[in-house]
Amino acid sequence: MNKLLSVVKRVPIVLIYQLSKLSPRSKKIIVFGGENGKAFRGNTKYLYKAFVRNSNFKCVWITKNKKTLRTMREMEHTVYSSWSLKGIYYQLRAATVVHSHSIHDDFTKVFLGGVLSINTWHGVGLKKVWAARSQTFTYRAIHEKNKVKRYFMMLVEKTNRGKENYVFSTSETVSKFFPETFLLSQSQLPILGQVRNDVFYQKSIDDESVDKRIKYSKTVTYMPTHRNHGLDDPDINNVIDFVKLDQICEENDILFILKRHMFSKGKIPGNLKNILDVSSDEIEPQILLKYTDVLITDYSSCYTDFLLLNRPIIFFPFDLDKYLMHSNEMYFNYDDTTPGPKVTTFSQLVKEIENYCLHNVDEFKEDRIRVRDIFYSKEVQKPVLKRQVDFIQEKILS
Structure with missing residues (x-):
């Protein structure tokens, strides 16, 4: 009963998310975010800076953190709070979002129903996450035996993803367990490394x-x-x-x-x-x-x-x-x-x-x-920024 009630409480989220799919979206607008909406760092920071240098796109950073908002504005970046009017506008208008955790963690997900999501992820290691981890809502939704409950739970689960989704992998081995983790096919898991590691080289x-x-x-x-x-x-x-x-x-x-x-x-x-x-x-x-x-x-x-x-x-x-x-x-x-x-x-x-x-x-x-x-595959044991930018421009934005 408690599980069903928790799903019912999420009905407004599902409805708004579905309605957001009707919003006209532009490929010229890219929304960036990361670190659970709390900081301007990590993989997405470097991609954001690379695309800002390309005048063909309107690049906007979305944050949930007041300090990050203030700091980025002092640096003269285009940044908005996830619940501000302009933040909502750009989340509804962007065709593509680039982030490091999930659209739930990094943005206000109810406005992102029709987006293409590029998840750079934020580290590959030992720990099971998302759908592979038995403590998560996604895992419970997939394995729910009651068909009615599973249907509604999966409606909720899908609000954590975009209309189309990519997650960057780092090796063939990692790509073997990412489908179970992110519920994606191998074609949605390009081996592009972690751009934050470019600073090593x-x-x-x-x-x-x-x-x-x-x-x-x-x-x-x-x-x-x-x-x-x-x-x-x-x-x-x-x-x-x-x-x-x-x-x-x-x-x-x-x-x-x-x-x-x-x-x-x-x-x-x-x-x-x-x-x-x-x-x-x-x-x-x-x-x-x-x-x-x-x-x-x-x-x-x-x-x-x-x-x-x-x-x-x-x-x-x-x-x-x-x-x-x-x-x-x-x-x-x-x-x-x-x-x-x-x-x-x-x-x-x-x-x-x-x-x-x-x-x-x-x-x-x-x-x-x-x-x-x-x-880490051999081809990503080196700087990968160009590799990632080329993939996004040629495979996704073209």
Whole structure:
């Protein structure tokens, strides 16, 4: 009964979405967005800038974040709030939207019923998402046994997609599980890479914003993911002894950088000399990875991007069994696709940091290449902006 009520509550959304299909749409208008509507960064930022340079298109960025709105206007970009009159107008008029998560997350989806959706996605990794993940509405809709409920649930589910849809893949292997994930055919999954990784191979204006300490120190970066959207996240101080770690880093001239997920819990101690928390900073994650010597992560997809640099990775899956049970299933066996030492305690973590930073012990170089080639095909292990722009212009907008 509760499931049916939750579907009924979504009826107005379905109706407005269907009505939006009647809106006349122009191929000359492209709406961009990303990062759950919260920030101007990632894959879509670079595509937006590329298309802005092409005067043949009216390019508009849509955001749900006041700070992003203000910052982008100061940069003289064409940007509107998703619920503003102009924001609604351009969402109703654009024939194409380019985004990084979903039209539900990045825009006001009820105005996008007739669009062609280009989803750059925001990272390829281990975690199952969307229709492949049993905790999601989409998965439940597909597997609902009651035909009437399934029909209405699928009507709701379709409001998360455009009239036509493409999702950018990164390899043949990734493209094998993307159809299950996004409910698309192989022809809708072009292997075009992640344009945000272009900064690994060339200088970017974003390099100028990097703290000098990060550029010129021996850097170890910890980038953990969330647990069930923060519901199962432990206090980070119960995972890492920051005072002790700071002493070790100071003694050995190591800069430890902390980039926490937005759902992370706990406040780290103040007055730490060699630990830098950039979690609230505007720094692009890819720029941070570019200047990282050793990465520490758990289940985050950041490590697959970092593999393109072939630098050491320490995996810190201190709660793997619980994570698999309550937070996320995985596409791959964890041990088979994580090329680096696995540690589950703080003392083990410190030992591996010392192995890499003080003793230059690295036994996983070849294994990193093996796993890199699983997630990234050879043709996208290089700058891909032109490849993506050409595809959009020649295959979609022409």
